[in-house]
Amino acid sequence: xxxxxxxxxxxxxxxxxxxxxxxxxxxxxxxxxxxxxxxxxxxxxxxxxxxxxxxxxxxxxxxxxxxxxxxxxxxxxxxxxxxxxxxxxxxxxxxxxxxxxxxxxxxxxxxxxxxxxxxxxxxxxxxxxxxxxxxxxxxxxxxxxxxxxxxxxxxxxxxxxxxxxxxxxxxxxxxxxxxxxxxxxxxxxxxxxxxxxxxxxxxxxxxxxxxxxxxxxxxxxxxxxxxxxxxxxxxxxxxxxxxxxxxxxxxxxxxxxxxxxxxxxxxxxxxxxxxxxxxxxxxxxxxxxxxxxxxxxxxxxxxxxxxxx
Ligand code: GLU
Numbered sequence: 001x002x003x004x005x006x007x008x009x010x011x012x013x014x015x016x017x018x019x020x021x022x023x024x025x026x027x028x029x030x031x032x033x034x035x036x037x038x039x040x041x042x043x044x045x046x047x048x049x050x051x052x053x054x055x056x057x058x059x060x061x062x063x064x065x066x067x068x069x070x071x072x073x074x075x076x077x078x079x080x081x082x083x084x085x086x087x088x089x090x091x092x093x094x095x096x097x098x099x100x101x102x103x104x105x106x107x108x109x110x111x112x113x114x115x116x117x118x119x120x121x122x123x124x125x126x127x128x129x130x131x132x133x134x135x136x137x138x139x140x141x142x143x144x145x146x147x148x149x150x151x152x153x154x155x156x157x158x159x160x161x162x163x164x165x166x167x168x169x170x171x172x173x174x175x176x177x178x179x180x181x182x183x184x185x186x187x188x189x190x191x192x193x194x195x196x197x198x199x200x201x202x203x204x205x206x207x208x209x210x211x212x213x214x215x216x217x218x219x220x221x222x223x224x225x226x227x228x229x230x231x232x233x234x235x236x237x238x239x240x241x242x243x244x245x246x247x248x249x250x251x252x253x254x255x256x257x258x259x260x261x262x263x264x265x266x267x268x269x270x271x272x273x274x275x276x277x278x279x280x281x282x283x284x285x286x287x288x289x290x291x292x293x294x295x296x297x298x299x300x301x302x303x304x305x306x307x308x309x
Pocket of ligand 1: 065114
């Protein structure tokens with residue numbers, strides 16, 4: 001058995017001179033203020049062990065990683081009929097692209113690009129006031145993480161509400177195609193709050209552990225989804241979790257994963273562990289630059305790639 005703490009320590013040591021690489025997301029003013037010189041990583045294994053390094057206990061904006069939790073909620077509510085509202089194919093375009101949406105009649109390619117996530121949020125809102133939908137998500141994530149201290153950073157949510165012009169464009173566009181049922185400002189109010197969830201690597205790894213363990217969290221004993229659904233959510237992350245960098249991530253890392261512009265990446269080694277890494281500097285396609293490198297090192301040193309060691 002590989003000594004996972006030693007693996008994390010060696011990754012941290014090797015990457016320390018590079019901490020600060022990449023460019024923090026500046027299109028959301030509140031995220032532009034984040035100090036890029038931070039790096040944290042946590043591995044949570046299905047047999048209940050936790051290994052951490054660096055700034056693993058510092059909360060950060062999970063941004064698009066929240067789309068995994070919203071997708072889980074939406075599938076729980078409407079099951080497979082969700083796929084009438086959103087596709088399951090990699091997009092091959094930027095996370096906030098509008099071009100493809102017009103081409104495909106207002107049905108986003110997948111639930112992890114912004115348009116798809118906004119449609120998923122609209123599904124979760126059915127029968128709820130926006131505030132209730134936000135509350136439902138927060139309760140769900142706290143339950144998954146087994147931690148009541150998970151919060152939403154209102155400043156980040158407000159900052160994005162004030163500047164999220166592209167997301168307003170995407171949502172209005174889908175509403176015109178009748179793929180959004182609720183008022184656009186309500187849907188985006190919920191969407192911006194979900195993106196503003198603030199979590200540490202330790203909380204995030206624990207919250208997502210059910211995806212590494214056939215749908216149930218072996219630490220908390222919480223049953224979340226069926227093994228089949230966990231497998232399918234992992235499949236979506238593998239194909240679509242890194243926007244236009246998904247192929248590259250599969251090539252270098254070989255694990256299902258989801259990135260966010262806050263610099264976090266959540267990844268799953270099925271049957272073995274969940275991993276959260278955070279380093280705010282992003283690469284050109286909007287994924288954490290050092291986070292991806294760290295996961296590549298981890299996969300190489302553990303043999304965890306789903307494509308074989
Ligand atoms: N809240 C961000 C947006 O909608 C999420 C993007 C991301 O994390 O990739 O632009």
